[in-house]
Amino acid sequence: MRELGPIVYLGFLLLNLSKGLFPLLFVNEYYLQMITAILVLVGNYLGAKPGVTGGNELMILWGIWLGIDLQMVQTPLAIMLGVWVITFKLELGLVLSSLIILFKLLYLKYFLLLILSVMVLVNYGWKEYAQFSLLVNRLKEKFNSVTDKGVKIL
The missing domain is CATH 1.20.58 (Methane Monooxygenase Hydroxylase; Chain G, domain 1)
Known part of the structure; x- marks a missing residue:
């Protein structure tokens, strides 16, 4: 998880924890997918060299749209x-x-x-x-x- 950054790893842990503790917060599956998508994109930017992502964010967006x-x-x-x-x-x-x-x-x-x-x-x-x-x-x-x-x- 070092290349994604510790902040994103903690974000995923908090997301999984809050799904169990606060079910009213995630009534809509769309918002849960958006939170996961934001965390994946932030992980891409944190894990890349400064300013060099190589277009990975476009491929991540296509995956989100397909989902x-x-x-x-x-x-x-x-x-x-x-x-x-x-x-x-x-x-x-x-x-x-x-x-x-x-x-x-x-x-x-x-x-x-x-x-x-x-x-x-x-x-x-x-x-x-x-x-x-x-x-x-x-x-x-x-x-x-x-x-x-x-x-x-x-």
Whole structure:
């Protein structure tokens, strides 16, 4: 349990304890699944190197969505596989189909899951944008250093 972090381990223990002690708190199975999903996502972020999760949070979200409603995931899964076959980029398919699932969550009124999904997708997009902007800045520096030396690029 060291890679998940001791806080998440204690969270799972408290969750199991509270299920037995306070049955009125967990009347709805949906809220119990949301608490478990939040703990798994926090464990992923605590167990990863700082800022490097490798897209694991997207796969965890897909597992949560499949656990909640299988019918909701069928069409976006087909879109994801189609984009992957055409472009050979799995992350692009994951992000596009995740956006479709956000609209389905809004339609099915799973607001807690919608908020959790938006937070994870925004965090993932923010990290990808930061890595992309670093690459763009490096290319600009190389371009400026080449043009400063008198070499003209058409």
